[in-house]
């Protein structure tokens with residue numbers, strides 16, 4: 001169903017006007033050419049650097065075992081054909097092996113793939129070494145997971161785009177020199193933390209992507225709504241039910257429509273972040289579960305494992321290794 005039918009109180013024209021405000025929102029880049037984009041970026045600033053290690057566990061194994069370099073490898077939690085890969089090297093990814101692929105399936109689609117058992121302690125040691133290398137260039141504001149950190153950039157010495165680009169290159173070099181050649185990362189630079197994370201995913205491996213205020217929201221149009229943090233499967237279904245299938249359609253929604261879709265302030269926050277506003281939200285404290293709410297093991301039932309639920313596996317693996 002078209003958007004104007006889903007939100008009859010607002011016309012698309014009104015939406016367009018509202019997406020350009022408030023006054024703090026960045027100006028639109030109407031030129032669109034790469035040359036203009038680059039020259040406008042040179043005068044702009046970014047507030048965040050987000051770093052995401054590429055194929056992290058697999059890269060650590062390739063660093064530790066030179067015979068594995070340049071080869072398709074998969075890291076598994078235990079040596080069993082029935083388990084899933086929790087990481088794949090870029091050589092394995094090129095053949096279609098992903099986080100969540102069953103080992104037996106990985107062997108079928110990528111004959112000769114090396115299966116390596118995960119070494120939790122080693123990945124934590126590398127994590128600490130990588131953080132120390134990053135901090136020789138820029139202070140880390142937040143350790144997001146075992147393979148992601150976020151850094152707030154400060155002042156004229158870090159924020160102008162050319163300076164921030166050079167800083168990002170120095171961070172990459174520091175990791176290669178101080179930790180290891182195989183440790184590559186993708187870095188996103190952007191006006192806020194969320195967009196910097198999005199930017200870090202836009203080019204892999206070894207990427208460096210800059211999103212600036214003047215390029216928003218057009219520079220996001222080649223992404224899918226699911227590429228935005230917080231838009232998972234369920235939220236994406238809700239968006240599609242309202243006719244929002246593309247980033248362009250998502251960007252055309254006004255703040256009230258976003259609030260309705262998200263069911264509260266979260267929608268307003270995403271609306272502002274997509275326009276480059278820089279603010280962070282304190283992490284909500286996890287609710288603890290009392291013993292009385294936990295079923296005894298014999299009564300508890302687990303949902304069937306889904307080999308396609310790669311993101312969940314990855315998150316569980318990260319949490320396990322970062323704790």
Ligand SMILES: [Mg+2]
Nearest residue numbers: 052053054147
């Ligand atoms: Mg990563």
